[in-house]
Amino acid sequence: MLTLKDLANKIATKLQEHLSEGTELYGKRNNHVYPCKIIKVLAEEAGRTQYEVAWLDKDKKVTENAVLNGEDLVRKKLPFTRDVLKSFIRESTYRSVPWVLHDKLASKYGISTDTPEELRSNFSFQDGHMVRNRKRSRKEEASKEELRKCKSKKMGNGKSKPWIPGGIAEDKLKEEPIIYPIDDLLVQPASDDPVFTERPSPSRNFQIPMDCVGDLLMIWDFCSSFSRLLHLWPFSLEDFEHALCHKDSNLIVIAESHSAILRLLIKDDGNYTTAIHKKKRKPKITLVTWTEYLCDFLDMIDDADLSNYITTVRRGHYGLLDIHAKLGIFRELVAQALTTDLMREKLDECIEQRQELAATRRGEALEEGRKRREDKELWKAESHGKEIKGRSLKSVGSSSKLFGNGNHSSQNGDVADKLKKNKNALSPQGKHAVTNRKKADTIAKRNGKQHKMDAKAALENKEYLEREMEKRFIRTNSLGKDRYYNRYWFFKRDGRIFIESSDSEQWGYYSTKEELDTFVASLNRKGERERALKKQLEKYYNKIW
Known part of the structure; x- marks a missing residue:
């Protein structure tokens, strides 16, 4: 079974090795590399695959065809990074090692969800989800074996005493203690559990249909997170939702959002730029002409469902479109924007900066x-030194050589009082020990103050690095899942916690501090998912409210 990193690397390698018809890449010809497109995949010969390719010019027009071997083709980079691939794997599965797809995705693409033969002894399905089988302890196995033997004796010899469960040694019947956390669905109520509050019901007061909430959040989060790159003024989620439901076709939020993404596609100098040049459009998009550029985009992608709305948009009736149609157009715009070189460069830059900040933090x-270990060793050494000096002072005080008159101290006398009366009675070794002890106490006080100042500076620097990492936005990840695999989302530009059901068909949200506090108190730390979710909610608690 592969880890997340190994699985992402394996998928990325497979995607780079797999070349299909229509793939644009580079081919070697006359010791130079030229752009080309695969027209046909030929049959393998002697373990080598050949491809029929079409050479492309600067305008991506076909000049001539040729047949090349696989090693003569130079593959482009994947249109996404491995971090994006890892996030896609997390979202498409509800458990890891082994990785199990959501039922909705598996049924959509015809992927079997049956447990592989080699995993059936360790995993099984429970309540529609795969869980690890709990291994029987040796004590349970011994109890079962003894029970089997007693039953066989009873059946073989009528004179044998009947088997009594209490006859088995008590230590064999005791189960081994469970080490938490475990899978949430396997957690059972126990006497040592805290009092869990009742989980509050989330609000579902959305203006749009329930099956559109996920697309709404994705599109709004994209526009808000990359507002600087898009040169788009940020707007609230409520304003965006209200604008989509409005029947007016020239709302500022809608017009500016479309125009910003279309401008990005024009700057990328890709297929969309070629399409508007053919129609001799001006490169400037205004609040009056944005629908024309939007129709050009819909013509370019040639989507059967979205093409039905071109006539309505061209007539100036965008506001009359259905919510599903509006979000479908937005979704295609965002998908095209994410594949542009400008967006990929921005993401790569953010990833590199985050990696540098993470390395600095580590x-x-x-x-x-290292400093804590050194301070601990120094403290131990100082403590040991003080103990030795204290013993030497006692030995010096008890010795008769401390006193110049040669008289012995009485058994009940106080050495300290005699030392005060006769200041010159201490030997040079005793005076040196007392002086060193005072110096050590002064240095310890100074080191303590410096240690507090260093700890405060380290904490401030750590918080600064975390803030800088958050500024280098890549994508929004969920806070975690509860025991029933419901996902919880927090967007830093909105003060609500959104709840997504395990099948992504139902949405809700918590909008008050009391609701969040009650929900956090209802999470059981004995479960793997709810423990991780509670940790994330506590981490971002001050940022949420």
């Missing part, structure tokens, strides 16, 4: 750990 954490 280095500071290691340095802080």
Whole structure:
């Protein structure tokens, strides 16, 4: 079974190796590399696959055809990074190692969800979800074996005593303690559990249909997160939802959102730029002409469902479109924007900066750990030194050589009082020990103040690095899942916690602090998913409210 990193690497390698018809890449010809497109995949010969390709010019027009071997083709980079691929894997599955797809995705693409033969002994389905089978302890196996033997004796010899469960040794009947956390669905109520509050019901007051909420959040989050790159003024989720439901065709939020994404496609100098040049459009998009550019985009993608709305949009009646149609157009615009070179460069830049900040944070954490170990060793050494000096003072005080008159101290006398009366009675070794002890106490106080200042500075620097990493936005990930695989989302530009059902068909949200506090108190830390979710909610609690 593969880890997330190994699985993402394996999928990325497979995608780069798989070349299909229509794939645009580069081919080697006359010791140079030229753009081309695969027309046909020929049969393999002697373990080598050949491809019929069409050479392309600067305008991506076919100049001539040729047959090339697989090693003569230079593959382009994947249109997404491995981090994006990892996030896609997490969203498409409800458990890891083994990775199990959501039932909706599996049925949509005809993928079998049956447990593989080699995993059936360790995993099984329970309540529609795959869970790990709990291994029987040796004590349980011994109890079962003894029960079997007793039954066989009873059946073979009528004079044998009947088997009594209490006759088995008590330690064999005791189960091994469960080590938490475990799968949430296997957690059973126990006497040591805290008092869990009743989970509050989420609000579902959306203006749009329930099956459109996911697309609404995705599109709004994209426009808000990349507003600088799009040169788009940020707007609230409520304003965006209200604008989509409005019948007016020239609302500022709708017009500016479409125009910003279309401008990005024009700057990318790709297929959309070629399409508007053919129609001799001006590169400037205004609040009056944005629908014309939108119709050009719908013509370019040639989607059967969305093409039905071109006439309505061209007549200036965009506001009369259905909510599903509006969000479908937005979804295609966002998908095209994510494949542009400008967006990929921005994402790659953010990823590199996040990696540098993460490396800096790890280095500071290691340095802080090293300092703590050094301080601990120094404290141990100082404590040991004080103990030795204290013993030497006692031995010096009890010795008769401390006093110049040669008289022995009485058994009940106080050495400290005699030392005060006779200041010159201490030997040079005793005076040196007292002086060193005072110096050590002064240095310890100074080190303590410096340690507090260093700890405060380290905490401030750690918070600064976390803020800088959050600014380098890549994508919004869910906070986690509850025991029933419902996902929880938080968007930093909206003060609500959104709940997505395991099948992505139902949505809700918590909008008050009391609801969130009650929900956090209802989570059971003995479960793997709810423990992780509670940790994330506590981490972002101050940012949510």
